Amino acid sequence: MKKLxxxxxxxxAMGFIACSTDDNPVNNDDPxxxxxKDEPQFYVYLCFGQSNMEGNATPEAQDKTVDPRFQMxxxxxxxxxxxxxxxWYDATPPLVRQGTGLGMADYFGRTMVANLxxxxxxxxxxxxxxxxxxxxxISEEVAGYIKNExxxxxNYFKAYNNDPYKRMVDMAKIAQQTGVIKGILLxxxxxxxxxxxxxxxxxxxxxxxxxxxxxxxxxxxxxxGETVSQAAGGSCYHHNAVIAKxxxxxxxxxxxxxxxxxxxxxxxxxxxxxxxxxxxxxxxxALKVLGIEANIEEDTPTPPTEFEFDKKFTxxxxxxxxxxxxxxxxxxxxxxxxxxxxLGYDDLSVALQKGNSVITxxxxxxxxxxxLRGITPDGSEYSIWGSPGYLNSQAADQxxxxxxxxxxxxxxxIVDGAVWDIQYVAGKGFSLKNVGTGLYLQxxxxxxxxxxxxxxxxxxx
Numbered sequence: 423m424k425k426l427x428x429x430x431x432x433x434x435a436m437g438f439i440a441c442s443t444d445d446n447p448v449n450n451d452d453p454x455x456x457x458x459k460d461e462p463q464f465y466v467y468l469c470f471g472q473s474n475m476e477g478n479a480t481p482e483a484q485d486k487t488v489d490p491r492f493q494m495x496x497x498x499x500x501x502x503x504x505x506x507x508x509x510w511y512d513a514t515p516p517l518v519r520q521g522t523g524l525g526m527a528d529y530f531g532r533t534m535v536a537n538l539x540x541x542x543x544x545x546x547x548x549x550x551x552x553x554x555x556x557x558x559x560i561s562e563e564v565a566g567y568i569k570n571e572x573x574x575x576x577n578y579f580k581a582y583n584n585d586p587y588k589r590m591v592d593m594a595k596i597a598q599q600t601g602v603i604k605g606i607l608l609x610x611x612x613x614x615x616x617x618x619x620x621x622x623x624x625x626x627x628x629x630x631x632x633x634x635x636x637x638x639x640x641x642x643x644x645x646x647g648e649t650v651s652q653a654a655g656g657s658c659y660h661h662n663a664v665i666a667k668x669x670x671x672x673x674x675x676x677x678x679x680x681x682x683x684x685x686x687x688x689x690x691x692x693x694x695x696x697x698x699x700x701x702x703x704x705x706x707x708a709l710k711v712l713g714i715e716a717n718i719e720e721d722t723p724t725p726p727t728e729f730e731f732d733k734k735f736t737x738x739x740x741x742x743x744x745x746x747x748x749x750x751x752x753x754x755x756x757x758x759x760x761x762x763x764x765l766g767y768d769d770l771s772v773a774l775q776k777g778n779s780v781i782t783x784x785x786x787x788x789x790x791x792x793x794l795r796g797i798t799p800d801g802s803e804y805s806i807w808g809s810p811g812y813l814n815s816q817a818a819d820q821x822x823x824x825x826x827x828x829x830x831x832x833x834x835x836i837v838d839g840a841v842w843d844i845q846y847v848a849g850k851g852f853s854l855k856n857v858g859t860g861l862y863l864q865x866x867x868x869x870x871x872x873x874x875x876x877x878x879x880x881x882x883x
Contacts, residue, residue, distance in 0.1 A: 462541050462542075462543065463541060463542045463543070463602070464542075464543045464544075464545060464600055464601030464602065465534070465538070465542060465543070465544050465545070465601065465602060465604040466544075466545045466546070466547065466594070466597045466598075466601040466602060466603045466604060467527075467530070467531075467544070467545070467546050467547070467603070467604060467605050467606065467607055467708070468546075468547050468549075468590060468594055468603060468605075468606045468607070468631070469526065469527045469530075469546050469547065469548040469549070469550065469606075469607040469608075470548070470549050470550055470559060470586070470590060470606075470607075470608060470610070470627075471526075471550045471607075471608050471609040471610035472550060472551060472552055472553060472554050472609070472610045472611075472612060472613060473550070473551075473552030473553060473612075473690070473691060474525065474526060474609045474612075474647070474649075474690075474691060474692060474697075475518075475525055475526050475527070475548065475550035475607070475608070475609040475610065476518045476519075476522050476525055476548075476550035476551065476552050477515060477516055477517060477518055477522040477523040477524050477525025477526075477527075477528070477550075477697070478522070478523055478524075478525065478552070478686075478691040478692070478697075478760070478764065479523045479524040479525075479686070479691070479692065479693055479694040479696075479697050479760070479772075480523050480524070480694065480760045480766075480772075480775065480777050480778050480779075481515045481516075481523060481524045481694070481777060482524075482694055482775060482777060483777075485514075485515060485524055485528065485694070486514060486515075487514070488512055488513050488514050488531075488532060489532065489535050489536070490512050491535040491540075491542070491543045491544065492512070492513045492531040492532055492534070492535045492543070492544050492545075492546075493510045493511065493512065493513055493531075493543060493544070493545040493546075494510070494511055494512075494513040494517045494527075494531075494545065494546050494547075494548065495508065495509065495510050495511075495545060495546070495547045495593055495596070495597060496508065496509055496511060497518070497519075497547060497548065497549050497582070497589055497590070497593050498518075498519050498581045498582070500519065500520045501520060502520050503520070507593075508592075508593060508596050510545060513527075513528070513531050513532075513545075513546065515528055517546065517548045518548050518549070518550050519581060522552075523760060524694050524697050524698075525548075525550070525697055525701075526607060526609050526647060526697060526700055526701050526704060527546045527548050527607065527701065528697065528698075528701055529697065529698045529699075529700075529701030529702050529705070529721075530546070530607065530701040530702070530704040530705045530708070531544050531545075531546050531701075531705075532701070532705075533701065533702045533705035533706070533709075533716065533718060534705045534708065534709065537705070537709050537714055537716045538709075538712075538714070543601075545597060545601055546607075547590060547593045547594055547597060549582065549586050549589055549590040549593070550609075550610075551575070551578040551579065551582070551586060552578065553574075553575050553578070553613060554575065554578070554579075554586075554610070554613060555567060555613040555614050556610055556611070556613075556614050556620060556623045556624065556627075557623070558579070558586060559586055559587045559590075559627050560587065560623065560626065560627065561585055561587050561588060564579070564584060564585060564586070564587075565584065568584070587627065587630070590631075591631070591634050591635065594631075594635050595635065598635065603635060603637060603642060604641075604642070604708070604712075605642055605643045605644070605645060605708050605711070606628065606631065606642060606643070606644045606645070607645050607647070607704055608624065608644060608645070608646045608647070609646075609647040609700075611649055611658065611661040611664065611665060612649055612657075612658040612661065612690055614661070615649075615657075615658040615660060615661045616658075616660040616661055616663075616664060617661075617664065618664060620661075620664050620665075621664065621665075621667045621668045621670070621671045621672075622671060624644075624646070624668060624671075624672070625668075625671045625672050628644055628672055628675075639672075639673075639674055640674060642674070643674045643675060643676060643708070643711050644668070644672055644674065644675040644676070645675070645676050645678055645704050645707055645708060646665055646668050646675060646676070646677055646678065647665075647677075647678040647680065647700055647703075647704065648662045648665055648677065648678060648679055648680035648681075649661050649662055649665075649680065649690075650680060650683070650685040650689060650690060650691075650692065650696075651680050651681050651682075651683070653681070653682075654680070654682075654683060654684060654685050655685060655687075655689055656680075656685065656689055656690075657688070657689030657690055657867075658689070658690065662680070665677055676707045676711075678700065678703050678704050678707060679703065680692075680696075680700060682699070682720070683695075683696035683699050683700055684696045684768075684769075686766045686767055686768045686772070686866060687753075687755055687766065687767025687768055687865040687866045687867075688764075688765075688766075688767065688822060688823075688865060688866035688867045689865075689867060690822070691764075693768050693769075693772050694772060695721040695772075696721075698720075698721035699720045699721045702718040702719075702720065702721070703718070705718070706718050728774060728775060728776050728799075729774040729781065729799075729882050729883070730882065730883045731747065731749075731880040731881075731882065731883070732880065732881045732882055732883045733880065733881045734878055734879070734880050735878075735879045735880070735881070736846065736848075737846055738785070738844060738846060738852075741785055741879060743784060744784075744881050745782035745783060745784045745797040745801070745881070745882075746782055746783060746784075746785075746879040746880060746881060747773075747774070747781065747782050747879070747880045747881075747882060748783060748794075748852075748854075748877045748878075748879060749770075749877060749878045749879075749880055750875060750876075750877055750878070751851065751876075751878050752875075752876075754769065754770070755767050755768055755769060755770075755773070755865075756768070756769075756770055756773035756774065757773070757783075757813075757866065757877075758772075758773040758774070758778050758780055758781050759778060759779045759780025759781075759796050759804065759811070759825045760778060760779060763779070763806065763811075763824055763825055763826065764822060764823075764824060764825075764866070765813065765822070765823045765824060765825055765866045766778070766866055767865045767866035774882075775799075776799045778799060779796070779798060779804060779811075779825075780796035780797065780798060780804050780811070780825060781797070781798070781799050781882075782797045782881075782882060783795060783796060783797060783813060784797055784803075785844070788841050790843075791841050791842055791843050791844070791857055792841070792842050792843075792844050793812050793813075793840055793841065793842070794812055794813040794840075794842060795810060795811070795812055796811040796812065796813065796825050804825070806825075806826060811825050811826065812825065812826070812840040813825055813840065813842070814826045814835060814839045814840035815836070815839045815840075815856045815858060815859055815863065815868045815869040816836065816839065816868045817836050817839075817858075817859065817868065818859045818861055818868050818869065818870035819868075819870075820868055822866070822867065822868070823863070823866055823867060823868045823869070826840075836858045836859070837858055838856075838857040838858035839856065839858035839859070840858075841856070841857040841858065842854050842855065842856060842857065842863075843855040843856075843857055847876065850876040851876035851877050851878050851879075852876065852877050852878070852879055853874035853875070853876055853877075854869070854874070854875075854877065855869070855874065856868075856869030862874040862875065863875070
């Protein structure tokens with residue numbers, strides 16, 4: 423009898439040991455655990471900011487195809503291309519809303535998937551509004567902030583139901599159903615240039631994202647990009663000293679340098695090449711956090727191949743009806759119109775692309791002065807919503823110059839803002855003085871300079 427009881431006790435003890443081993447959640451020899459390494463994974467990154475995150479450069483041919491492992495979630499409804507809010511699509515630009523261009527997130531995602539295992543997808547949720555201050559992402563401040571802003575900015579906010587932060591969170595919660603939020607990308611600050619409390623406001627938004635999305639700050643880094651550098655002619659380079667302070671208030675954060683990245687001539691926005699390089703640098707930092715050292719090839723503009731200069735004019739009389747490229751011989755840059763109606767000022771490799779909305783301008787007499795009508799790459803007249811598209815300066819204290827019609831669109835036109843006093847100086851070129859501002863145009867910013875820049879007018883072959 424004692425022998426039977428001993429055998430029963432041994433058997434029972436062995437059963438407990440077996441059960442304990444089977445229930446152990448940590449078992450490095452478990453073959454099923456090894457198989458999970460090959461299961462598909464979806465890394466999601468939240469992106470927010472103003473126009474540089476929104477995308478301000480015209481996509482070129484190389485930008486129009488993408489690995490389908492890189493996805494974007496539509497955060498607003500698009501009609502062209504047709505996209506529905508809250509759904510994933512292949513991440514071909516524009517990523518934010520129709521009418522925007524190439525931005526920071528494009529080559530971030532492309533570089534990520536190029537350096538991650540093939541079973542990993544990357545998705546971006548990009549909520550950005552050109553011209554917005556950081557207060558535009560603080561829900562309790564947004565209404566008061568936009569109350570007295572221009573109608574065009576109010577229209578941007580309407581697309582997000584006047585609360586971009588909430589839209590970002592709502593989209594992120596949808597993404598969490600199939601993916602894991604791995605990080606946050608921010609590019610903003612031009613509209614808060616030099617404001618010392620900016621890092622604290624960024625921290626407020628970051629902390630709220632952690633709470634609202636149930637994220638652990640130790641697992642979700644923040645990557646903050648610099649504005650256009652001083653060396654590149656940045657108008658808001660002072661803010662980079664403020665951006666440098668972000669890691670002191672958000673420990674798991676990293677600053678992305680803008681050194682060497684070209685800008686389009688307005689001092690605010692990068693060129694397509696600049697966006698590619700910045701996107702790659704964001705990705706390089708994000709990959710390093712994941713334990714992957716990635717060597718990136720920084721981008722340079724491609725040489726012009728689509729259009730060439732023909733005749734150089736030396737008087738207004740000989741130009742007549744011929745469309746002209748407005749080119750600065752000193753800076754080697756030309757004026758052009760991008761898809762989102764901004765005036766650009768960049769190297770010929772960027773300015774003379776078929777993807778731009780305007781590459782030449784036709785002079786139309788307006789009394790003793792001139793209108794500059796935009797002409798598209800195929801030679802047709804540029805129009806906006808059925809109205810003629812003219813080079814039209816905003817007031818000198820505004821942030822950009824636009825190509826707009828003459829119908830006070832969105833309240834952006836000023837009296838005589840599209841009328842130009844054009845003078846030729848032998849040996850120098852043509853000066854462009856805006857009748858509305860009474861000041862000179864020098865680049866893609868408004869006509870606000872006391873001294874002229876001298877441009878050459880060329881026809882194209």
